[in-house]
Amino acid sequence: MNSEFTVAVHSLVFLAYLPEHMASSETIARNVSTNPTRIRKIMSFLREQGFVKTKEGVGGGYMLNCDPQKVTLAQIYRAMACGALKPNWNSGDPGQDCLVASNMQSVMDHIFREAEVQYRRCLEQTTICDVLEQVKHCQS
């Protein structure tokens, strides 16, 4: 899995943390430790999905457009990284005669899909606010 999901969660938590619930791509990028372009791309996507609003022009930036107590990591995962747990290489080959070789691909597909459902189910337990609280009370 690439880290767009991580960046999305971090950005939303950061926005929830700020009093104004608003920040520019550069401010977010500094906090996340990445570059503004990457933030803009990811935030654009989060806007399409309704998680944030954007304001262009001077004094613009991104602002929270959802209730951080209601939005779960599963929703963010679904939007950003669905299907990303499965390796992109497939074993076997549907063209071969052997039952194992020819069917393994679809069987493994099914297994990975099921396991990902469980993965998401775990992420359903945690909201953006939960993460924010954990961050605040993290002893480190």
Next chain:
Amino acid sequence: MNSEFTVAVHSLVFLAYLPEHMASSETIARNVSTNPTRIRKIMSFLREQGFVKTKEGVGGGYMLNCDPQKVTLAQIYRAMACGALKPNWNSGDPGQDCLVASNMQSVMDHIFREAEVQYRRCLEQTTICDVLEQVKHCQS
């Protein structure tokens, strides 16, 4: 996640499928659709973990050394790919002042670990034999 887990499962299922429960790296590689070197590396590892035995020399190869009805995909996952679901890029930076930036990394680590536990729990439901049966009765 890379596909070593997939290859390992496929190889074990293939061995369980064969009457002699034995095959060379080249035979397995053909079935899996990859190269013998990769199979040997993965099978070497599976031998260390006790899943297979190897026989060197002429007429040698790999043979099942476990009960395919008892070995679950979770055990194989644990051996081959534990921790592989987490992205290897980390957001934030422990050196920053901001609570969010500095603690996000360890909070996300914890979340990914928990989610992976659920993922593995799903894989516990399926044995090598289960996969073999699914492969045999796959309508495709």
Next chain:
DNA sequence: TTAAACTGTATGCATTAACATAACAGTATT
């Protein structure tokens, strides 16, 4: 109306990870 500070988006670059290929030593069989 013009400058400044933003977002949106495209493109190319650099690095790393993933998979393939080749080579060769070690080992068992015949």
Next chain:
DNA sequence: AATACTGTTATGTTAATGCATACAGTTTAA
């Protein structure tokens, strides 16, 4: 001693990932 295997390392190639740059479009404000 030839053959057919595994074990392991080194090297090549391709794809994924994240970074940097550039520039058009938008809003604000002097």
